[in-house]
Amino acid sequence: FLRYGDRFQRSLAAAINMLRSSDTVPAEIARSFGLPAAAVAGPASFFADFSAPRGRRHIRVCGAAACFAATGGRHVAEVEEALGVGAGNRSMDGAVSVQEVRCLGYCFSGPAALDGETACAGADLAAQLQGLAPRRTPPVPVHNDSPVPVVTAGLLGASEPWSTWPNIVASGTSEDVLRQVDAARLSGRGGAGFRVGTKWRAALAHPAARVVVANGDEGDPGSFVDRLLMERDPHRVLEGLALACFAVRAENAVVFVRSEYPQAFARMQEAVLEAQASGHLGTDIQGSCFSLEIDVVEGAGSYISGEETALLSGLEGLRAVPRPRPPYPTEHGLHGRPTVVNNVETLGAIPWIMQHGGAAYSAMGTPDEVGTVVACLSERFLRPGAYEVEIGTPFRRLVEDLGGGLRDGATLRALQIGGPLGGFIGPEDLDVPFSDATLSRYGAALGHAGVVAFDDTLAGEDVLRNLWDFAVAESCGQCSPCRVGAWRGRALVDRPGGPGDRGERDQVLRSMAVGSLCAFGRRVPAAVRSLARVYRLDGWLP
Numbered sequence: 001f002l003r004y005g006d007r008f009q010r011s012l013a014a015a016i017n018m019l020r021s022s023d024t025v026p027a028e029i030a031r032s033f034g035l036p037a038a039a040v041a042g043p044a045s046f047f048a049d050f051s052a053p054r055g056r057r058h059i060r061v062c063g064a065a066a067c068f069a070a071t072g073g074r075h076v077a078e079v080e081e082a083l084g085v086g087a088g089n090r091s092m093d094g095a096v097s098v099q100e101v102r103c104l105g106y107c108f109s110g111p112a113a114l115d116g117e118t119a120c121a122g123a124d125l126a127a128q129l130q131g132l133a134p135r136r137t138p139p140v141p142v143h144n145d146s147p148v149p150v151v152t153a154g155l156l157g158a159s160e161p162w163s164t165w166p167n168i169v170a171s172g173t174s175e176d177v178l179r180q181v182d183a184a185r186l187s188g189r190g191g192a193g194f195r196v197g198t199k200w201r202a203a204l205a206h207p208a209a210r211v212v213v214a215n216g217d218e219g220d221p222g223s224f225v226d227r228l229l230m231e232r233d234p235h236r237v238l239e240g241l242a243l244a245c246f247a248v249r250a251e252n253a254v255v256f257v258r259s260e261y262p263q264a265f266a267r268m269q270e271a272v273l274e275a276q277a278s279g280h281l282g283t284d285i286q287g288s289c290f291s292l293e294i295d296v297v298e299g300a301g302s303y304i305s306g307e308e309t310a311l312l313s314g315l316e317g318l319r320a321v322p323r324p325r326p327p328y329p330t331e332h333g334l335h336g337r338p339t340v341v342n343n344v345e346t347l348g349a350i351p352w353i354m355q356h357g358g359a360a361y362s363a364m365g366t367p368d369e370v371g372t373v374v375a376c377l378s379e380r381f382l383r384p385g386a387y388e389v390e391i392g393t394p395f396r397r398l399v400e401d402l403g404g405g406l407r408d409g410a411t412l413r414a415l416q417i418g419g420p421l422g423g424f425i426g427p428e429d430l431d432v433p434f435s436d437a438t439l440s441r442y443g444a445a446l447g448h449a450g451v452v453a454f455d456d457t458l459a460g461e462d463v464l465r466n467l468w469d470f471a472v473a474e475s476c477g478q479c480s481p482c483r484v485g486a487w488r489g490r491a492l493v494d495r496p497g498g499p500g501d502r503g504e505r506d507q508v509l510r511s512m513a514v515g516s517l518c519a520f521g522r523r524v525p526a527a528v529r530s531l532a533r534v535y536r537l538d539g540w541l542p
């Protein structure tokens, strides 16, 4: 993303690229590019991909919710033992290193690992990594043809991509696209749920050259729809992105893909080249005087860089920490330009909306939350996978009819919805609809629509420990209520309950909820409370 910055930005971007591929220490890299040491040391110490020790063979093992639910977390220790290297370390001879990460997008078949860029998954994960069992990397099961009718907006590949773009760019107007997206009442699927048309119009209100960023940093453990779309249907994502750019008259766009998704990154790069070759992207597309150039940029291992302002900081070569708002990215975003950030799943819905009309989209769902969403069911289900359903579909239908209940006749104990910052519901709550408004009554949120099942073999304290581990590992550390609160909360899980503990827990959760800068720190307390409600961990209730 070099061309948008000044000389400092270009040097910084080149230096960060060098961090990916070189063992040279950050200070030397900085010197070679004429940069202050801190400019490179900051990102080098922030992103896991730069700071984790690397051997010639580097293995990333997932310890997030769905993989944890599959084994109770045992698989991480099994891999460490099998390879003779602890997580976060490199062997003495530099041959192998192991890193625990939080989500690789294989939640439907965990536990999972990436061996270099090759995925493997399954209960015998350690044996697979040792070469004692055949490698298994099952494709994502997609269920929009379930025996139970699933209403679909075609997000999961029901129509040819690039079928609307040529006509729109040649003879349509940006207002045509805006009008349909407004009529669709499409809201962002990344978790924040902001109305897409409103965001686009906010960017249009600022005259400087605009940018659109497709956010493929699907960090929410339990969700894998963005990986699915980018790997299987990258042209649909690109068409949605092109339509968004046309609507806001942006001639530059970025697809940001997290480094835990190497295949998605490669597919998006290929797809951009294919789209350029077929004339869908480039200069003066279809003789329209509209030009569009798309860069595909890889992340470097950080959950918080999925937050839109943190994402922009990361794209500028800085530590990917959230920025205070206002100003909003639509006014002052990437390199100060008005910037629209839309999630990949959100963009994937736009071609369908243009083809069928916004009214058809808004006719689905509930009166307040319209359209479809791709629910991702985790490995514990009999039929795990990605299900595109209308918002408002009852959980019972998802869990029992579509997911088939739990595998091996296991008993459902809890569902984590929307990732670690979403929340939990119990088996007695299955008749509630899959929607943000309803979930908020349970202290939960739809988030990015991951549905991770926990059976009754895991204790509530263990699930809670995994949640706090996530908070400790992924808090960016910028503000103290979240940074310190995460550590204090984690310590309190293991402390035997004493008379003052309940008050201390309350204090930690309250200070995180009211004092944190971004949604990460503000949402952790609600997730902890909702888990405590479902597992009856009274010491964590208000």
Ligand code: SF4
Pocket: 304, 321, 322, 474, 475, 476, 477, 478, 479, 480, 482, 483, 516, 517, 518, 519, 520, 521, 522
């Ligand atoms: Fe970083 Fe947490 Fe503060 Fe967000 S709330 S800025 S993740 S420390």
